[in-house]
Amino acid sequence: MTMILPVLIFSLIFSSSNAAVQDFCVADLTLPEGPGGYPCKKQAMVTEKDFSFSGLATLGDTNNLIKAAVTPAFVAQFPGVNGxxxxxxxxxxxxxxxxxxxxxxxxxxxxxxxxxxxSAGFISSANAVYFKKLYKGDVMVFPQGLLHFQINSGKSTALAIVSFSSASPGLQLLDYALFGNDLPSELVEAVTFLDAAQIKKLKKVLGGTG
Incomplete structure (x- = not known):
């Protein structure tokens, strides 16, 4: 018994030190993304450029309907975050x-x-609203899958950096989901309690039909 324990410990150390360790899986964006992310780029093709991204230094174009811009550094733009x-x-x-x-x-x-x-907030699955006015240096968290929003409450431009717990967080805008597609207006009217004229107006603004 006294000899078995040291041998077992040595065996575990030796096997773990020789185990295949994959430090990273830089996305091969030439291949389709699967449920687990993109396939790995061949390690010989990986460079330091895969682990850096300069796009967040550029001011986003806010000359649009919502007067806001999102500049993502998701896996499609930043292959090094894959996995x-x-x-x-x-x-x-x-x-x-x-x-x-x-x-x-x-x-x-x-x-x-x-x-x-x-000003930012989210709505829980119990329809409780959590809303806060945030200033420089303040941080707020939005749980996965819950409806949330952000509004510039000041008299000048505003800037925020957001981080996500996924390389591909996904996005569904509620307004576009309701009024930016070809769902028949009478169905939208039934599920939103809005009048037909308002729905048609919103569909026209957001590119929907029907």
């Missing part, structure tokens, strides 16, 4: 800018205000 369960994005808000009610089916989100004043 790591993380990603980030930049949020730029013009005066009056808003990121409308939306969900991320695949990730929780953490928002950090870099500049300006941002």
């Amino acid at each position: 790591l369960g993380i990603s980030v994005a930049r949020l730029d808000f013009g005066v009056g800018g808003v990121v409308p009610m939306h969900t991320h089916p695949g990730a929780s989100e953490v928002l950090t205000v870099v500049d300006g004043i941002i």
Whole structure:
């Protein structure tokens, strides 16, 4: 028995030191994404560029309907995060800018205000509302899959950095889900209690038909 224990310990150490360890799986974006992410790029083809991303240094274009811009650093833009369960994005808000009610089916989100004043909140599955006005340096978390939003509440532009618990967090905007497709207006009217004229107006603005 006294000899068996040291031999067993040595065997475990030896086997673990020779086990195949995969430090990372940089996405091969030439291949389709699967449920577990993208296939790994051949290690001989991996460079330091796969692990860095400069896009968040650029101001987003807020000259649009929502007066806001999202610059993602998800796996499609930043292959090095593939399989790591993380990603980030930049949020730029013009005066009056808003990121409308939306969900991320695949990730929780953490928002950090870099500049300006941002009012943000989410709605729980019990329809409880959690809403807060955030200032520079403040942080707020949005649990996975819950409807949430961000609004520029200040009198100047605002900037935030958001991080996610997935390399591909996914996105569904509620307004576009209701009014940006070809779902017949009478069905939208039935499930939203909005009148037909308002639905047609919103469909026209958001590109929907029917």
